[in-house]
Amino acid sequence: MKRxxxxxxxxxxxxxxxxxxxxxxxAGIFLMLLINSVxxxxxxxxxxxxxxxxxxxxxxxxxxxxxxxxxxxxxxVTLGAMLIxxxxxxxxxxxxxxxxxxxxxxxxxxxxEMLAAVPSVVIGFLGIVLxxxxxxxxxxxxxxxxxxxxAILLAxxxxxxxxxxxxxxxxxxxxxxxxxxxxxxxNRWETLVxxxxxxxxxxxxxxIMLGLGRALGETMTVLMATGNAAAMPHGFFDSVRTITAxxxxxxxxxxxxxxxxxxxxxxALILFLITLLVNVAAERIAAGYRRKGQ
Amino acid sequence: MKRKIIQMLGLALMIxxxxxxxxxxxxxxxxxxxxxxxxxxxxxxxQSPKHGMTEGGILPAIFGTTAVTLLSTLLAMPLGIGCAxxxxxxxxxxxxxxxxxxSIRNLAGVPSIVYGLFGVAIFVQFFGMGASVLAAGCTLxxxxxxxxxxxxxxxxxxxxxxxxxxxxxxxxxxxxxxxTVVLPSAVPGILTGVILALSRGAGETAPILFTGVAFYTxxxxxxxxxxxxxxxxHLYILSTQHHAIExxxxxxxxxxxxxxxxxxxxxxxxxxxxxKYQHGKD
Numbered sequence: 001m002k003r004x005x006x007x008x009x010x011x012x013x014x015x016x017x018x019x020x021x022x023x024x025x026x027a028g029i030f031l032m033l034l035i036n037s038v039x040x041x042x043x044x045x046x047x048x049x050x051x052x053x054x055x056x057x058x059x060x061x062x063x064x065x066x067x068x069x070x071x072x073x074x075x076x077v078t079l080g081a082m083l084i085x086x087x088x089x090x091x092x093x094x095x096x097x098x099x100x101x102x103x104x105x106x107x108x109x110x111x112x113e114m115l116a117a118v119p120s121v122v123i124g125f126l127g128i129v130l131x132x133x134x135x136x137x138x139x140x141x142x143x144x145x146x147x148x149x150x151a152i153l154l155a156x157x158x159x160x161x162x163x164x165x166x167x168x169x170x171x172x173x174x175x176x177x178x179x180x181x182x183x184x185x186x187n188r189w190e191t192l193v194x195x196x197x198x199x200x201x202x203x204x205x206x207x208i209m210l211g212l213g214r215a216l217g218e219t220m221t222v223l224m225a226t227g228n229a230a231a232m233p234h235g236f237f238d239s240v241r242t243i244t245a246x247x248x249x250x251x252x253x254x255x256x257x258x259x260x261x262x263x264x265x266x267x268a269l270i271l272f273l274i275t276l277l278v279n280v281a282a283e284r285i286a287a288g289y290r291r292k293g294q
Numbered sequence: 295m296k297r298k299i300i301q302m303l304g305l306a307l308m309i310x311x312x313x314x315x316x317x318x319x320x321x322x323x324x325x326x327x328x329x330x331x332x333x334x335x336x337x338x339x340x341q342s343p344k345h346g347m348t349e350g351g352i353l354p355a356i357f358g359t360t361a362v363t364l365l366s367t368l369l370a371m372p373l374g375i376g377c378a379x380x381x382x383x384x385x386x387x388x389x390x391x392x393x394x395x396x397s398i399r400n401l402a403g404v405p406s407i408v409y410g411l412f413g414v415a416i417f418v419q420f421f422g423m424g425a426s427v428l429a430a431g432c433t434l435x436x437x438x439x440x441x442x443x444x445x446x447x448x449x450x451x452x453x454x455x456x457x458x459x460x461x462x463x464x465x466x467x468x469x470x471x472x473x474t475v476v477l478p479s480a481v482p483g484i485l486t487g488v489i490l491a492l493s494r495g496a497g498e499t500a501p502i503l504f505t506g507v508a509f510y511t512x513x514x515x516x517x518x519x520x521x522x523x524x525x526x527x528h529l530y531i532l533s534t535q536h537h538a539i540e541x542x543x544x545x546x547x548x549x550x551x552x553x554x555x556x557x558x559x560x561x562x563x564x565x566x567x568x569x570k571y572q573h574g575k576d
Contacts, residue, residue: 008467018376091311119497189301217405219500279403
């Protein structure tokens with residue numbers, strides 16, 4: 001009996017230990033980024049890092065560390081991705097949840113899950129071999145490796161998340177709302193647009209936030225398909241280089257423990273904080289409507 | 295009448311959106327298989343790259359991806375399942391358990407490149423593993439941890455409460471109940487999650503970029519301390535960093551097809567396990 005009780009307590013403690021790992025990892029990631037970033041700011045001035053737009057750490061003369069152009073590029077590509085993915089996502093989610101028969105849904109949902117499983121490097125590859133030539137031809141550009149290409153690919157990557165979260169949100173709208181609308185003589189489209197979708201706006205917002213978080217942090221696709229020009233872009237047809245791509249390109253080549261090395265951690269810290277903010281915001285909205293629902 | 299037309303247009307819009315999304319998957323599969331399949335042969339799958347990667351196969355990349363992904367899952371499984379069991383079976387709803395849940399949700403949103411940096415700072419340098427299978431496996435393991443925890447907890451939630459109480463009533467301790475009753479009936483759900491984590495890990499590039507993947511290795515890794523080649527990284531090299539990009543395009547297509555074949559096979563296995571399990575429950 002004593003031995004059984006010993007194991008009972010032993011495993012309780014061991015499992016509790018396993019639960020700590022996720023807390024420690026998140027804290028560890030944050031601290032690791034913070035400590036290395038602090039070292040970056042021993043040599044790089046805060047003002048230059050945040051207000052400068054030129055990122056040229058390997059310059060022969062004076063190295064410059066301005067995050068402006070990268071930050072703007074990241075937002076440009078992400079914004080483009082959302083402009084493409086959100087309408088498509090809402091349309092698909094509404095179709096799946098309100099129109100499609102169970103049989104059609106049972107075919108479409110695994111297909112969308114499969115789309116989510118396509119590795120980012122494969123999407124990036126298709127950006128080079130399919131999307132880039134198409135864009136170049138369509139808009140008469142010398143090459144199609146630009147912000148628009150990245151936006152299209154990120155939209156593809158964000159779509160499965162968007163659709164599945166949006167579909168859950170639309171599905172959760174009480175049936176009585178729709179029935180009331182039908183009883184007043186509204187047809188299915190009117191009910192969807194005036195009743196169902198407006199009553200799950202916060203759920204749709206959560207989906208958009210989660211998709212946004214995914215798109216902001218995506219590395220390989222943008223690294224491969226956006227042309228990697230470190231200059232400030234003027235529009236969707238310019239080549240861009242996002243924060244993630246910069247870290248991916250330069251981390252492999254930079255000598256350890258130099259200002260350049262530490263500056264990449266500072267870039268990653270900015271990225272980490274932005275995605276954390278987006279995710280926490282999504283969580284707050286979700287918690288808000290869960291409370292309201294009860 | 296006007297209302298009817300608007301309804302038809304709205305419906306058409308929704309169907310167009312859905313078809314577009316499905317078409318994306320169709321295009322991905324069609325393009326990769328039509329252009330990749332001709333270059334895939336037994337030799338391609340079982341040889342090393344030759345002549346500066348312009349000929350030969352991708353065996354080291356297949357081996358490396360398999361080794362690192364398996365290692366990462368072996369590391370993440372006990373931690374992930376343990377954490378989920380603690381959260382679902384033991385943890386009271388207090389500040390600590392809410393902290394754990396918040397950490398898991400936020401970890402799931404951390405960009406994969408940030409995991410890569412964490413891997414460099416912690417595993418490669420701090421623990422002195424160097425760029426190796428082990429360092430990359432640990433990094434990927436942490437990345438897949440949140441999804442293993444979430445799916446395991448979901449599986450545990452599906453185990454009826456009465457089964458637990460039956461075991462407890464027979465005098466089993468809490469741990470004995472979990473080990474002999476709860477976990478066995480959650481196995482299919484946990485397995486689904488673990489296979490999906492394998493599939494995700496096999497396709498990730500950014501986390502292994504600086505933690506152990508190599509452009510080219512002459513030999514297969516002999517131990518977990520060696521560098522390795524990996525399918526996603528090999529595809530990245532062939533499509534952007536190679537000196538003769540146009541010439542190796544067929545090899546890049548074949549590599550992409552192999553990678554997506556591996557990932558889809560894992561996902562289909564997971565779907566199959568899930569379907570069988572759901573069927574068994576009815």
